Amino acid sequence: RSVVTAASSSPAVATTATDVPGTMKAWAYEEYGDASVLKLDEAVSVPAVGEDQVLVRVAAAALNPVDSKRRMGKFKATDSPLPTVPGYDMAGVVVKVGSQVKSLKEGDEVYGHISEKVLEGPKQFGSLAEYTAVEEKLVALKPKSIDFAQAAGLPLAIETAHEGLERAGFSAGKSILVLGGAGGVGTLVIQLAKQVYGASKVAATASTPKLELLKSLGADVAIDYTKENFEDMPEKYDVVFDAVGQGEKAVKVVKEGGSVVVLTGAVAPPGFRFVVTSDGSVLAKLNPYLEAGKVKPVVDPKGPFPFSQVVEAFSYLETGRATGKVVISPV
Ligand code: NDP
Numbered sequence: 001r002s003v004v005t006a007a008s009s010s011p012a013v014a015t016t017a018t019d020v021p022g023t024m025k026a027w028a029y030e031e032y033g034d035a036s037v038l039k040l041d042e043a044v045s046v047p048a049v050g051e052d053q054v055l056v057r058v059a060a061a062a063l064n065p066v067d068s069k070r071r072m073g074k075f076k077a078t079d080s081p082l083p084t085v086p087g088y089d090m091a092g093v094v095v096k097v098g099s100q101v102k103s104l105k106e107g108d109e110v111y112g113h114i115s116e117k118v119l120e121g122p123k124q125f126g127s128l129a130e131y132t133a134v135e136e137k138l139v140a141l142k143p144k145s146i147d148f149a150q151a152a153g154l155p156l157a158i159e160t161a162h163e164g165l166e167r168a169g170f171s172a173g174k175s176i177l178v179l180g181g182a183g184g185v186g187t188l189v190i191q192l193a194k195q196v197y198g199a200s201k202v203a204a205t206a207s208t209p210k211l212e213l214l215k216s217l218g219a220d221v222a223i224d225y226t227k228e229n230f231e232d233m234p235e236k237y238d239v240v241f242d243a244v245g246q247g248e249k250a251v252k253v254v255k256e257g258g259s260v261v262v263l264t265g266a267v268a269p270p271g272f273r274f275v276v277t278s279d280g281s282v283l284a285k286l287n288p289y290l291e292a293g294k295v296k297p298v299v300d301p302k303g304p305f306p307f308s309q310v311v312e313a314f315s316y317l318e319t320g321r322a323t324g325k326v327v328i329s330p331v
Contacts, residue, residue: 298324
């Protein structure tokens with residue numbers, strides 16, 4: 001077990017058996033703006049490890065739309081100070097543990113979403129870096145059957161899918177319509193609804209080339225939004241999960257007494273919006289399904305992007321056309 005530096009803002013000191021350097025490569029920005037503000041910095045201080053944290057050598061990271069919205073300055077009022085090393089999702093190896101860490105040790109392969117709250121005080125030093133410091137409670141052991149790149153794409157999206165289904169009171173025998181079934185969150189909502197919760201019926205929307213994917217993930221009905229308007233169709237659902245920003249249409253197809261979960265954009269009653277809270281115990285709970293291959297990570301086939309191509313990867317994510325997760329690997 002390592003001796004750990006407690007200060008949170010001073011550079012980490014390499015005091016341990018595991019060889020941790022004082023500086024690292026990381027993507028960072030000093031001002032808000034489009035993807036061009038991102039610069040690869042070769043000498044960022046390796047974050048110090050708090051007593052409840054582990055330091056992870058990041059093997060793979062993943063991008064989320066919230067990284068882009070944050071970088072554009074949408075959450076300025078509650079953001080951490082600039083400069084920012086972005087990134088919420090990661091998978092990697094524990095190289096140092098804080099004095100209060102109980103269940104993890106050096107060498108453990110972990111994955112997680114590193115900021116408990118994405119919008120309120122997210123970490124200044126995120127996952128698009130060689131090392132990142134994260135609270136033990138926000139990570140879980142990586143399922144052995146998936147690799148780092150696959151694992152890195154899961155945390156924020158699967159925690160969002162899970163929290164949305166829980167808040168909607170989803171349970172066995174209920175039906176669900178997933179708006180945006182082919183995206184990072186949608187691919188996981190379909191699978192959790194079907195494989196973990198035991199949905200009676202899963203319907204999902206996407207454009208024509210992605211309908212087969214929806215079916216392969218467990219959707220009973222794949223609706224092509226370029227040809228049909230879901231809100232004009234007769235079927236009603238117990239839950240509608242909106243990962244697109246169609247809250248006002250979504251409420252038209254929910255059954256009386258049902259729930260409409262909205263991740264972005266306007267909401268109309270009875271719809272509600274929430275912001276995901278990171279929780280490693282959710283990952284641990286879902287690990288058996290991942291381990292058994294009942295829930296599968298979907299990594300966008302244009303990736304994984306190498307660490308040198310984070311700007312290209314963000315530009316691609318920001319087209320809004322990604323299939324599953326945009327992953328950065330190796331880091
Ligand atoms: P992605 O970038 O992964 O979503 C891309 C997908 O959206 C594509 O596959 C695309 O499919 C699909 N899509 C776009 N327009 C439509 C449409 N009109 N109908 C159906 N599908 C469509 O995003 P995420 O899944 O990661 O996130 C979705 C949204 O949720 C984002 O706005 C994100 O910020 C938000 N979010 C909010 C969270 C919260 O806590 N509130 C947490 C996580 C995400 P196609 O190419 O076929 O159009």
